[in-house]
Amino acid sequence: MLQKTQETTESVEPGSNAPLLEMRDITKMFPGVVALSHVNLVVRQGEIHLLLGENGAGKSTMIKTIMGINKPEGGEMLWMGKPVKLNTIHDAYQLGIAVIYQELSNIPCLGVVENMYLGNEKKKGPFIDWKEQKRCAKIALERVGLGNLLDVPMENLGMGQRQLVEIARAVDRNAKLIIMDEPTSSLSRSEIDNLLDLMLELNRQGISILFITHKLDEAKKVGHVVTVLKDGKNSGPTLNVEDVSEDQIIKLMVGRELDEKYPRRSVQIGEEMFRCENLCSDKFDNISFHVRKGELLGVFGLVGAGRTETMRAIFGTYPLVEGDIFIEGRKGKVKSARDAIDKGIVLLTENRKEEGLVLIHNIVENGTIVTMNQFKNKFGLIDNKKRTAIVKKYGKDLNLRPLQPEKRAMDFSGGNQQKVVIMKWLLSGAKVFIFDEPTKGVDVAAKVEIYNIMNNLLEQGASIIMVSSEIQEILGMSDRIMVMYEGLETGIVNNDETVDQEQILTLATGGKVNER
Numbered sequence: 001m002l003q004k005t006q007e008t009t010e011s012v013e014p015g016s017n018a019p020l021l022e023m024r025d026i027t028k029m030f031p032g033v034v035a036l037s038h039v040n041l042v043v044r045q046g047e048i049h050l051l052l053g054e055n056g057a058g059k060s061t062m063i064k065t066i067m068g069i070n071k072p073e074g075g076e077m078l079w080m081g082k083p084v085k086l087n088t089i090h091d092a093y094q095l096g097i098a099v100i101y102q103e104l105s106n107i108p109c110l111g112v113v114e115n116m117y118l119g120n121e122k123k124k125g126p127f128i129d130w131k132e133q134k135r136c137a138k139i140a141l142e143r144v145g146l147g148n149l150l151d152v153p154m155e156n157l158g159m160g161q162r163q164l165v166e167i168a169r170a171v172d173r174n175a176k177l178i179i180m181d182e183p184t185s186s187l188s189r190s191e192i193d194n195l196l197d198l199m200l201e202l203n204r205q206g207i208s209i210l211f212i213t214h215k216l217d218e219a220k221k222v223g224h225v226v227t228v229l230k231d232g233k234n235s236g237p238t239l240n241v242e243d244v245s246e247d248q249i250i251k252l253m254v255g256r257e258l259d260e261k262y263p264r265r266s267v268q269i270g271e272e273m274f275r276c277e278n279l280c281s282d283k284f285d286n287i288s289f290h291v292r293k294g295e296l297l298g299v300f301g302l303v304g305a306g307r308t309e310t311m312r313a314i315f316g317t318y319p320l321v322e323g324d325i326f327i328e329g330r331k332g333k334v335k336s337a338r339d340a341i342d343k344g345i346v347l348l349t350e351n352r353k354e355e356g357l358v359l360i361h362n363i364v365e366n367g368t369i370v371t372m373n374q375f376k377n378k379f380g381l382i383d384n385k386k387r388t389a390i391v392k393k394y395g396k397d398l399n400l401r402p403l404q405p406e407k408r409a410m411d412f413s414g415g416n417q418q419k420v421v422i423m424k425w426l427l428s429g430a431k432v433f434i435f436d437e438p439t440k441g442v443d444v445a446a447k448v449e450i451y452n453i454m455n456n457l458l459e460q461g462a463s464i465i466m467v468s469s470e471i472q473e474i475l476g477m478s479d480r481i482m483v484m485y486e487g488l489e490t491g492i493v494n495n496d497e498t499v500d501q502e503q504i505l506t507l508a509t510g511g512k513v514n515e516r
């Protein structure tokens with residue numbers, strides 16, 4: 001439960017208060033890209049301000065500029081009405097600005113309190129004042145509902161709780177503005193609800209929040225005002241959230257209305273392509289399912305259901321205790337990821353930055369990393385011209401932005417990084433595509449592009465197994481849905497008009513199988 005403290009202040013009316021942070025006429029360039037062009041952003045005291053935009057619109061660049069990490073070429077920053085110039089992130093902390101990223105920066109083997117004061121230890125003379133650290137940590141942790149977790153190592157906490165510790169750290173530093181950059185993308189449904197409640201509670205306590213997200217439903221639940229960026233520019237003025245519909249926000253982000261969130265496909269579903277029987281490991285038990293040519297099998301389950309481990313086992317990267325795999329009717333064993341790729345099974349992992357890409361390598365290198373043999377000439381040497389040409393072609397088809405094959409993967413926005421991972425697997429000519437959370441951190445328009453890519457694959461006769469935590473995505477894209485709960489398969493249902501969200505959620509929380 002969230003707790004109010006003595007520091008709780010009167011709730012404040014958003015939009016009518018004095019500006020806390022003003023970013024005026026900000027321009028930031030990178031080689032070949034104008035990431036921000038004359039952008040204005042005013043965050044007022046006591047408001048939850050949404051900063052939205054497509055992948056690559058410039059949101060992260062703006063955050064890094066606010067935090068003193070990026071040095072803009074033009075514009076100025078004002079804090080409580082006074083011009084400020086930040087040289088490092090510590091200057092931002094000093095002012096009272098904190099940032100919570102989706103990828104958390106804490107150290108798992110250290111305790112909660114040690115993590116909270118890492119690099120900012122409370123001192124008594126030359127020594128760390130452990131007692132004082134613990135006292136202050138307790139107050140801050142109570143404000144985020146974690147008062148009982150003082151002595152626990154970070155690695156024992158779930159993702160949602162780790163994020164709350166980061167927020168407690170910000171609260172302890174008396175942050176007046178907390179920037180949250182896609183904070184919900186790795187959280188379970190209940191953790192998301194908890195975080196959104198906490199945002200509202202912190203806001204009631206007088207803290208302003210700048211909230212960056214691609215999930216418009218969550219944004220609308222908590223936001224007071226919204227600023228949309230498009231191609232590095234303001235897409236219109238800041239608006240009151242209650243005056244603007246989700247469709248209008250999408251139009252500001254994308255520049256047009258989206259016809260269909262989940263594009264239709266007309267595919268003749270064919271014979272069985274892949275089947276597994278009685279797969280068992282330490283994280284799942286007795287999993288059996290099949291997927292046919294041209295079919296998309298959605299896999300739904302809450303955090304800890306064993307979905308990801310099951311998919312990794314099929315791909316040869318998670319130890320299988322027993323079970324059989326059949327590809328096009330033939331029984332086979334997958335010994336490793338390389339073996340899976342050779343057999344036509346590929347896995348797009350949920351964390352693209354750690355497992356999907358080599359971030360310091362460019363797009364040509366990443367896109368062709370598993371298919372280098374295709375580019376060997378008759379002397380056995382890699383034909384780099386051919387490699388670049390193919391990557392350019394696929395990049396164009398996938399609407400990769402910017403279409404710069406020599407640019408490092410780390411310098412692309414999240415959604416465009418995801419397209420590079422998809423490109424890598426498209427080039428492999430696989431038959432069975434396992435997509436684990438394919439649209440995580442991807443904007444609304446790019447989501448539709450990814451769904452279209454999936455539909456194309458299905459039309460060409462591939463099979464897709466799509467793991468997703470977004471129930472709407474599961475219902476919008478799947479032919480059949482398999483639901484898992486605590487390592488067990490609780491049902492496989494045809495996704496027809498008889499199926500609804502409630503039924504899937506019942507299965508995902510251990511309910512009974514209705515249909516097979």
Ligand SMILES: Nc1ncnc2c1ncn2[C@@H]1O[C@H](COP(=O)(O)OP(=O)(O)OP(=O)(O)O)[C@@H](O)[C@H]1O
Pocket residue numbers: 030031033034035053054055056057058059060061062401402411412413414415416441
């Ligand atoms: N360090 C960098 N070097 C080169 N280009 C960069 C760098 N950082 C960002 N960019 C480019 O600046 C543009 C804006 O990127 P930014 O990461 O700010 O987008 P974003 O709105 O945060 O996207 P996403 O929602 O995908 O995170 C993109 O074209 C990106 O490729």
